[in-house]
Amino acid sequence: MIRFEHVSKRYADGTSAVDDLSFEVAEGELVTLVGPSGCGKTTTMKMVNRLVEPTSGRVLVEGRDVAGVDPVQLRRRIGYVIQQVGLFPHRTVLDNTATVPQLLGTGRARARARAAELLELVGLDPSVHGPRYPEQLSGGQRQRVGVARALAADPPVLLMDEPFGAVDPVVRERLQNEFLALQSRVRKTVLFVTHDIEEAVRLGDRIAVYGQGRIEQFDAPATVLGAPATEYVAGFVGADRGLKRLAVTPLARVDLEHPAVFQVGDRLPGGAEGPAVVLDGAGQPYGWIPAEEVRLGGEVRDRVRRMDARVPLGSPLKQALALMLRHDAGWIAVVDPEDGDRFAGVLTPARLHRALRRSVGAQEPTAGAGSARPGSAPGAAGAEDPGRG
Ligand SMILES: Nc1ncnc2c1ncn2[C@@H]1O[C@H](COP(=O)(O)OP(=O)(O)OP(=O)(O)O)[C@@H](O)[C@H]1O
Secondary structure: OEEEEEEEEEOOOOOEEEEEEEEEEOOOOEEEEEOOOOOOHHHHHHOOOOOOOOOEEEEEEOOEEHHHOOHHHHHHOEEEEEOOOOOOOOOOHHHHHHHHHHHOOOOHHHHHHHHHHHHHHOOOOHHHHOOOOHHHOOHHHHHHHHHHHHHOOOOOEEEEEOOOOOOOHHHHHHHHHHHHHHHHHHOOEEEEEEOOHHHHHHHOOEEEEEOOOOEEEEEOHHHHHHOOOOHHHHHHHOOOHHHHHHHHOEOOHHHOEOOEEEEOOOEEOOOOOOOEEEEOOOOOEEEEEOHHHHHHOEEHHHHOEEOOOEEEOOOEHHHHHHHHHHOOOOOEEEEEHHHOOEEEEEEOHHHHHHHHHHHHHOOOOOOOOOOOOOOOOOOOOOOOOOOOO
């Protein structure tokens, strides 16, 4: 969908911004470009919509060399979101959002109706925020308008240059989550520039880690974190990359343990081994019974401790760990969202550790930084059977 073929850019003053860049963004894929300031991310992005022309090489969008496409035509197919959103200050939010469709010839009424839909899509209330002027919005709300406006012409391609860079971390995380939810619906081909590795791994289907003017590694987030290709990448992703991997490793069924399960109305058979999980009538987690009480037998309802905290299969391990810590529990109940949120098993710290190891084991090692250990992560062939438990 977007393809760079041996692209280099040298600015007039001799600065070499990018050097022999080749990579591809598939249709519907979100690729994040991450790297330190001045490494050429923005230059890369601007060559897609011809704000910058390559010195050599080609950039293709939808199979066509952009050098041969009229820039105005080209930009109609490419939404562009930047940090300083660039909203028109004297137009309302609704009019700002409707501008592009109107320029493209959509009638005013239809363009405004579409703009209202888009505002809703990005989490703004068109009747409340639509009539306001940009200065009457918070920074986070302005960024949402920027995204809505970029989507207004329904372009297949979106370029986003640090779109959430100017808002505080809390709002930023919310915008990221909203954007991910939005992207799962609209499935645009997205090139997303950031200097924040956390943001890059959270959003990207794949990440391009930039060194000076070139890509050091282009891989899925879990691979970049689990098996950095070079010392440079390892340094850039940080010593806590193991922790970061928690955020990008989904909780899978093979990670679960299956303790004894009872219904609230059941009677405990004395001598059973616990701990046990207690489900309600709908098969959803209701509580648990500690091992020593399971052994005692008796009525489930007399022994059960309430705990309905749960995490859906497919959630990041980080979410499961956070819940485990919040409830000060040695495990957390896991439910299957594809089966009416019914109980699927429990995740324990040991299983969580194994899940992380599994994700590394599958991907390690790649290129040989000096410290790479060919073959396996520490203990990957250790005591626990990595298969179904
Ligand atoms: N118009 C220009 N003329 C000359 N040099 C430029 C121009 N634009 C960018 N550069 C230089 O090209 C290099 C890459 O810049 P670019 O903006 O692509 O980096 P970046 O990775 O996006 O950085 P940041 O994260 O700080 O925005 C830098 O050394 C920059 O100073």
